[in-house]
Amino acid sequence: MSPEFDAVDVILTKRDRRALSDEQIDWVISAYTRGDVADEQMSALAMAILLNGMDRREVSRWTEAMIASGERMSFADALDGRPTTDKHSTGGVGDKITLPLAPLVAACGAAVPQLSGRGLGHTGGTLDKLESIPGWRASLSGDEFLAQLRSVGAVICAANDNLAPADKKLYGLRDVTGTVESIPLIASSIMSKKIAEGTGALVLDVKVGSGAFMKEVDAARELAETMVALGSDHGVRTVALLTNMQTPLGLTAGNALEVRESVEVLAGGGPEDVVELTLVLAREMLAAAGIDDVDPATRLKDGSAMDVWRRMIAAQGGDPEGELPTARETHVVPVPADGVLTRLDAYAVGVAAWRLGAGRARKEDPVQAGAGVQLHAKPGALVRGGEPLFTLHTDTPERFDRAMEALADAITIAPEDSRPDLLPLVIERVGA
Ligand code: URA
Numbered sequence: 001m002s003p004e005f006d007a008v009d010v011i012l013t014k015r016d017r018r019a020l021s022d023e024q025i026d027w028v029i030s031a032y033t034r035g036d037v038a039d040e041q042m043s044a045l046a047m048a049i050l051l052n053g054m055d056r057r058e059v060s061r062w063t064e065a066m067i068a069s070g071e072r073m074s075f076a077d078a079l080d081g082r083p084t085t086d087k088h089s090t091g092g093v094g095d096k097i098t099l100p101l102a103p104l105v106a107a108c109g110a111a112v113p114q115l116s117g118r119g120l121g122h123t124g125g126t127l128d129k130l131e132s133i134p135g136w137r138a139s140l141s142g143d144e145f146l147a148q149l150r151s152v153g154a155v156i157c158a159a160n161d162n163l164a165p166a167d168k169k170l171y172g173l174r175d176v177t178g179t180v181e182s183i184p185l186i187a188s189s190i191m192s193k194k195i196a197e198g199t200g201a202l203v204l205d206v207k208v209g210s211g212a213f214m215k216e217v218d219a220a221r222e223l224a225e226t227m228v229a230l231g232s233d234h235g236v237r238t239v240a241l242l243t244n245m246q247t248p249l250g251l252t253a254g255n256a257l258e259v260r261e262s263v264e265v266l267a268g269g270g271p272e273d274v275v276e277l278t279l280v281l282a283r284e285m286l287a288a289a290g291i292d293d294v295d296p297a298t299r300l301k302d303g304s305a306m307d308v309w310r311r312m313i314a315a316q317g318g319d320p321e322g323e324l325p326t327a328r329e330t331h332v333v334p335v336p337a338d339g340v341l342t343r344l345d346a347y348a349v350g351v352a353a354w355r356l357g358a359g360r361a362r363k364e365d366p367v368q369a370g371a372g373v374q375l376h377a378k379p380g381a382l383v384r385g386g387e388p389l390f391t392l393h394t395d396t397p398e399r400f401d402r403a404m405e406a407l408a409d410a411i412t413i414a415p416e417d418s419r420p421d422l423l424p425l426v427i428e429r430v431g432a
Helices: 007-015 023-031 037-050 056-068 097-108 126-130 143-149 166-176 183-196 217-233 255-266 273-290 294-300 304-315 346-358 397-407
Strands: 085-089 112-116 152-160 200-206 237-244 330-336 339-344 374-375 388-394 413-416 426-430
Touching: 007 023, 007 037, 023 037, 023 056, 023 166, 037 166, 037 183, 056 166, 056 183, 056 217, 085 112, 085 126, 085 183, 085 346, 085 397, 085 413, 097 126, 097 255, 097 273, 097 304, 112 143, 143 152, 143 304, 143 346, 152 304, 152 330, 152 346, 152 426, 166 183, 166 217, 183 217, 200 273, 217 237, 217 426, 237 273, 255 273, 255 304, 255 374, 255 426, 273 294, 294 304, 294 413, 346 374, 346 397, 388 397
Parallel strands: 085 200, 112 152, 200 237
Antiparallel strands: 237 426, 330 388, 339 413, 374 388
């Protein structure tokens, strides 16, 4: 039982750049979760943390206190020794990698217990994408979750309310108080949920670039190092990759559009960058789970990843063979001039997809399953004026103008002999 503290004293400690004690942290998280610390007090504390930071001990304790605010799941005895491994992406545009990745890794022998979220702002959410599949449902009971993990090997579903409830409350508050962009708060928020989810191993895909939270490699590295340390401190084998989010992943941004592209990958096709990142992350997830005798590329080619996908979708009520929804209206935006496409900005595409109806501004907004942006070229490609550059999809054509405004400065076309200076897909690896 932690002693009682005064919320104002805790705020003053951090405001005055002193470290919070373990007891202060335990108390403030638990008192906030039960409603004894008010939102305005937690907002002030979050702002003090954003401005003055937390050291490694504080972040670790903060994370532990958020985990302890709910239940910590454990599969150790339920999977007959099959190791668990998961991936978390910090979010990007066109980032549909979880969709082919989870069934692929399950097809290689690990179990993937993935609790995912919905999209907010310009980045999409995995659950929104999967919900474009007719009949598929995101909510599972604890028993259904475990049964599917045992029988199929992969589950992607919504977290229940008892998984790090302190984070749920705090994240909502940070979203409206300008306190999201704090490395200790982001790291503890993500890792409290992933540790509570009960995975034995975790691969973090930390996105860097215009379409990501972290615009610069140095900040992304610091976030990755903080999360890897938190994972290790809590017994989860964790590695992180910093990956390129200057340009969207693949050729689609939007819910059903991205599911279609993911199924192409599972069928052995799909855009090169999506296939490459899926395989790189699969190898990391398997290595972290101690599986080193299977090459995921073979499981993609021989159809076994597709088999797991079909079973995973069907187990949650979806029809894996069903027609995916398409938007009622499309509009093609042409390439403005001949040359080499040297820049295609991820953020601009994310905002355009969002304005077309693929994303939401508030948590309770609905999304359009068919809305989004299809790309016809990627950076490095030779393009000709008048050819299609983007196809915009929406049910509500009055949205086209605002989407095109977002795309107005999204590209650079350079003379044909130019060589674009592009970041590699995988920029850096952090962890043992
Ligand atoms: N995702 C989370 O879950 N938490 C954050 O703070 C940021 C991104």
